[in-house]
Amino acid sequence: MRADLLCPTDTTLLEVLQLFNANTMGIAFVTDAEGRLKGIVSDGDVRRWLIDGTDLKVQVGQLMSSSYTFAHESKDTAEILNMTNERIRFIPIVDDDEKVVDFVQYDTRFRLPVASPNLKGNEFNYLVEAFLSTWISSTGAYINEFEEKFSAYCGQEYGIATSNGTVALHLALVTLGIKEGDEVIVPDLTFAATINAVLYCNATPVIVDVERESWCIDPEEIKKAITPKTRAIIPVHIYGQPCDMDPIMSIAREYSLWVVEDCAEAHGAKYKGKVVGSFGHINCYSFYGNKVITTGEGGMCVTNDQELDRKMRVYRDHGMSKDKRYWHEVIGFNYRMTNLQAAIGVAQLERINDIHAFRSDIETTYKEKLGDIAALEFQSGSIEHREKIIWLVCALTSAENRDAIMAQLNEKGIDCRPFFYPLSDMPIYKEYTFSNQVSVEVSARGLNFPTSETVKDQTIDIIRSVFTES
């Protein structure tokens, strides 16, 4: 329990005000000499006493009301939350000895996001350092460091940092020469950036179905969708789950296709002990704010191919020759990352193992608390050869109930996300559909639970109550 929310009955009003100032909550739980709860004092109470002319030296125990709302720790969190309202904004929770062990807070502005970045390491220090160095644009020591360290993390020789994950995909496809008339196979269940990158090249996407267990692109469907125009495959390691890379790479070899892994949601996931992003010819990451590690906005292409690395650097930088300044070899882009973003990325990468461990613990807690709910099927974590990472905790529920459940959670301030719509469902992409049976089912049933630092056991208890009561 936070000490700055507790004060003994002999605390003066002045000291109570100082406590409010320190805890920034405008509330304190008043205790006796043994630490037992005796009352609650709010900033409104103190204001009223002072208006009535009470001296700042008066002790709070002499003024506070003997009637207040509290709850025993054995009470269900959802029930305690229901006791809160605009007037009763804080409810202390006590143990058998009447000692305050926690509290529940009512706040209409409070929303628990699905994801929020953890920036508690060296992020701020490195960012300030980059800022003070005045290298705030796309040249600077942190860019090189981030490219070197992140590509090494992916087991690849070269890393080309970009301004976001979408342009990383575009950069990869352009560099591989994907153009009008070419077909590129993509999964139906993915974020739109995957297919958009193909369309930016004026190439034709071919949308194929996913595997039932992994929700990742189905190699059997890839094979069926190949035509003489097929040039590339983009396997997406969806929601942290690795694709079945062996058959995908063997199809690619058989038909001489490029493979561009979309690893935007799977930093550090492994297939047969090898990290994703180390199988394809060029592999792309996103470092958007909700990703496993973030640079705010940002992305990276990684590769083992020196020539592809050279070409990507040229395309990334307006198509400008690396040997002759202001000489443009190709029509390029400005897809560069800034040194400020890279500074955050370096700090994030230092803690990637801790971030994974934390996310994995959250998933374990969800499974412990919700695992017995028959209507919920958590993302598989036991597919042979595949070591998923937790990006967002995922589960399938019944398609009939999903949206109503999300709406109820939303009302309680818990942001729960539906899975991506199948690409094949959307009018702008529909015409590119090859197969979509499983993806349609999975998409309609899938939801992402909050997976940020702010998730507490209480939150999961509330989620549980919504599932069990609906």
Ligand SMILES: Cc1ncc(COP(=O)(O)O)c(C=O)c1O
């Ligand atoms: C699978 C997938 N690919 C690509 C992207 C695009 O990344 P960004 O948002 O950094 O452009 C995202 C996420 O945003 C994604 O989830």
